[in-house]
Amino acid sequence: MASDQTRTAILVAAERLYADRGFSEVTLRDIVAEANVNLAAVNYHFGSKDELIAELFVTRSIALNRERLRDLRAAEDSGGGRADIHAILRALVGPILRGCLGPENQRSAVARFMIRASIESVPPIRRIKNKEIDHLRKFAAAMKRALPDRSEVELFWGLHFALAMAHHTIRESERLTKLSDGRCDLDDVEDVIARVVRSAALGLTASETAAKSPARLSARETR
Amino acid sequence: MASDQTRTAILVAAERLYADRGFSEVTLRDIVAEANVNLAAVNYHFGSKDELIAELFVTRSIALNRERLRDLRAAEDSGGGRADIHAILRALVGPILRGCLGPENQRSAVARFMIRASIESVPPIRRIKNKEIDHLRKFAAAMKRALPDRSEVELFWGLHFALAMAHHTIRESERLTKLSDGRCDLDDVEDVIARVVRSAALGLTASETAAKSPARLSARETR
DNA sequence: GTCTATAGAATGATAGAC
DNA sequence: GTCTATCATTCTATAGAC
Structure with a gap:
């Protein structure tokens, strides 16, 4: 049973150090010292540095996905099995944005670790992300129920773009703040969520005819 | 002058290997062997592995930014100093998407290297990206000329979301293909560009009133 | 100036005693 | 399960040949 203590101590120390300094800047020796x-x-309990990461x-992703699905179910239940598209998208991007944005001093080690995982895409994390597809399919199915007239291709693109805006906002929050001279307030998490949801929903609900306009031929004379 | 040969040989080999295997999987010894x-x-010509990366x-970013600005100028010139918002966004996301998407066998080592740089966010690349703000400001200024009635905050968010959709599509192209069972065609680059541009422009031109709706209070009972 | 050979410091991983 | 000692590999630095 002493094993569990050691195991947990390693996990706690590793998450804290990775959150603070990033994966490439933390050695196994740093972790065992902490x-x-x-x-x-480390090698005995986890096999390798990659397996520790x-x-x-995995632990944090499972918790996040559970939160997303709980929000999705709540939205569908309160709508009698068919949720509003805004509520679905909010269930998709809300939990991750709430965890990773907001005032600096309020971000937990957990959230800061997830930011690192989002920014420094190391091999072990990429492998896990590729297995999240089944989870996303549940959201695609809910979107189909909400917008039965939309083609599935459009729905997949809408889901993809919603995740794009959420993840990119987390990854590049510093740059957006600098670019806008602080006028884009990334500490107002609920405002950010509302912007992402509104933008993604607009692309899904706006008249489809504009999608295939010939505008694509403009402004290119070379190549 | 033999220096230039060695230098160039290192650069060519490094770009090819990084494009194929990723930064963390290629050692300096692999590069010098190739x-x-x-x-x-390597140390003599570049100082360190990070400086080589x-x-x-930097070389590739400069070329990309030059291409973007050329497209932006062309759009503004043909509009008499004020380009259409679609053309501006197309100049922003078109060049990078054309370089990084499209049929697998048509992607050059250059483009594959830029994909790696976008996916595996290593420290030397992050440092450079943070200096790209001046470049983006030129696009923000053009957007202000195109949509003078829009608040600057809205414009910055629109610019940010356009980049989000473009970069996320490059990063997660494999996942979107799997999620959609191949129904989202990522080889049709011009269609992808049109989707990104349309979606970003929609968020900027749609009636602003919806942005601050009270919908943000729904579907959340905990936390 | 340009490049080579070689040494140094640090890291992830492992074998074997306890 | 835990620990010491050690290994192979990596990036970095430098002395000195051309």
């Missing part, structure tokens, strides 16, 4: 355990303990990320 | 030069030559990325 956790007050032996260097070989993977375990951390 | 380039048929000595290990220390930085030089590669």
Whole structure:
């Protein structure tokens, strides 16, 4: 049972250090020093540095996905099995944005770790992300119920763009703040969520005819 | 002058290997073997592994930014100093999407390198990206000329979301293909560009009143 | 100036004693 | 399960040949 103590100590120390400094800047020796355990303990309990990162990320991803699905179910239940498209998109992007944005000092080690995982795309994390497709399919299905007249291709693109805006906002929050001289307020998380949801929903509900306009031929004379 | 040969050989080999395997999977020894030069030559010509990556990325970024600005100028010139918002957004996201999407076998080592740079966000590349703000300001200014009635905050968010959709599509193209069972065609680059431009422009031109709706209070009972 | 050979410091991983 | 000692590999730095 002493094993569990060591194991947990490593996980806690690793998450804190990765959140603060990033994956590439933290060595196994840093982690074992912070956790007050032996260097070989990491390899014994997790197998490798990559598997340690993977375990951390899997744990946090499961919690995030559970939160998303709870919000989605709540939205569909309150709509009698068919949720509003805004509520669906809000369930998709709300939890991750709430965890990763907001005033600096309020962000937990958990959220800061997830930001790192989003920014520094290391191999073990990429492998896990590729398995999230089943989870996303549940949202695609809910969107189909909300907008039965939309083609599935359009729905997939809308889902994709919603995630794009949410993740990019997390990844590049610093740049957006600088670019706008602080006028874009990234600490107002609910405002950010509303913007992402509104923008993604607009693309899904606006008249489709504009999509195939010949505008694509303008402004290009070379190549 | 033999220096230039060695230098160039290192750059060519490094770009090819990084494009194929990713930054974390390629060692300096792999690069010097591919380039048929000595290990220390890398340090002599570039100082460190990070500076080699930085030089590669800077070169490619400059070329990309030049292409973007050329498209932007062309759009503004043909509109008498005020371009259509669609043309501006197209100049912003078109060049990078054309370089990084399209049929697998048509993607050059250059484009594949830029994809890697976009996916595996290593420290030297992050540092450079943070300096791109001046470049983006030129697009923000053009957007202000195109939509003088829009608040600057809205314009910055629109610019940000356009980049979000473009970059996320490059990063997660594989996942979108799998999620949609191949129904979202990422080889049709001009269609992807049209979708991104349309979606971003919609958010900027649609009636603003919806942005601050009370919908943000729905579907959340906990936390 | 240009490049090579070689040494140094640090990292992830492992074998084997306890 | 835990720990010490050690390995192979990596990036970096430098002395000195051409």
